[in-house]
Amino acid sequence: MDNSLWSGTLILLFLSFGTLVYGNHPFTVINRCSQTIWVGTFGDDDIPAGGSFKLDPNQRQSFTAIRGWTSGRVWGKTGCDSNGRNCKTGEAPRGGRTTLQAVTLAEFGLDKWQGMDFYDISLVDGFNLPISIKPTGTKGDSNCRVQACNFNFGVCPNNFKEYGPNGQIVACKSACTATREDQYCCPSSRVPESQCRPSQYSEIFKRQCPDAYTWAYDYKDSDRNCRGNPVSGYEITFCG
Template sequence: MGKFCCLHILLVLCSSFIAGVYSTATFTFVNKCEFTVWPGILSNAGITPLPTTGFVLQTGEAKTVVAPSSWGGRFWGRTHCTEDSAGKFSCVTGDCGSGKLECAGGGAKPPATLAEFTLDGDAGKDFYDVSLVDGYNLPMLVVPQGGSGLNCSNTGCVGDLNGACPSELRVTSDGGEGVACKSACEAFGKEQYCCSGAFGTPDVCKPSEYSQMFKTACPHAYSYAYDDRTSTFTCVGADYTITFCPSPNTSQKSSSGSSGAQNPGSESNGKSPLDGNMVYEGALEVSGAPRSSTCSHVLGGGIAVVAAIWWLCQLF
């Protein structure tokens, strides 16, 4: 009977370790902008928040955050952030309204470039995208590390939409610098731009001249609510690097207003900025270990524990 119990324990442990092999994903945030970025994190409704919901990244810095299996939520970058004499923290773009560095359940105030994730979804796939549906404030690139799948590839928006933003959508700082670009929905509030009301279905809500501008500059990012076909990506077993201002040839505006901007979405070598064969500055320099590598350590430890329990079982 004792050996039966031991065998039962072993089976439970084995299944636990196998289930834990792909139990986490790492997100590594890299700041290649010439200015400070304050990333924000919001978990989806009903999903446990991650250990941090907001932090600071100086130029050239990186930070890794670990997310559990089946986590879902969004990431974005806040810019031009300050703390007043009373200790209230706020940002000109992407502010989450918490009054603190940690967003603590607050989402990004539009306009903001968003990276959206649902881990371990249908058929065990991670679903992810970069969205401009709520507007744009920063170049952003998502690069999967160590994953697999037919649609497991880079996505993002690396062009300077702040420089190309129409005046009716432009958001400026106190100094008059263009720091973000609103969506037409936020700027005008009309149903045809928001895909709401009478325009609440994909058959009726079509790309506007404004969303087409976003799509032309960033062809792999969501430009409006029903832009699914070319904007959703999937991976199995990947970790992810999220880089702000990933290319030296895109917008690198600092707080003082200097710029190294080029045409939106262009690269000096003429290739698509989202060519899966290209290596982007900063995108691969610092990355979380692929889940397969993490798994080998977890599995190795699990085997050692199981072996020890089996040996003890033989004593009874």
């Protein structure tokens, strides 16, 4: 066989094998809430499922995220119109990340340091829906496990509460979202980690959800990591 033809065959076999073994990461999102939610997605290099999709109570939907997904985010939006817009919580520019809103975030960085996936639940912006993240098809140590967060709106400071049209509390802002002050936001470009500490307000969230990110440098208690076996996936459940 011609050497160039043989080399081409090997490349095709390698690519085919890589596609089978190292395919995209499967995600499943489940809505256990009593209300319809719209799920937002975002990533610096991939926006899965078109950036948003609707889930009625007890519905689920699956999508895939690319290998090496960076700054991956999944969150729930509530009180939206029939097109998934004008939401009471979790609204974002079409195809964009949430910004300065009280919303519970599931965050992912896939296939990063030594091929590990990193994931966390973030309350740095606030809380709007209970959430859990369950790794699937993974292997790793005790740090590769289910992460979950629920929150009692009764402990939310009154000036941090967000209300729906019927007067019910729909979200609790973080101190950063509510005030935009550096002492609570700790922007990394201006405030080094040594000068950024948790606040009395972030501690409210920490007591409710000990495993969650509650301030800018809360990674020591909050990061989880897994390795695919052979390809990792994640199940995200709202209100479950």
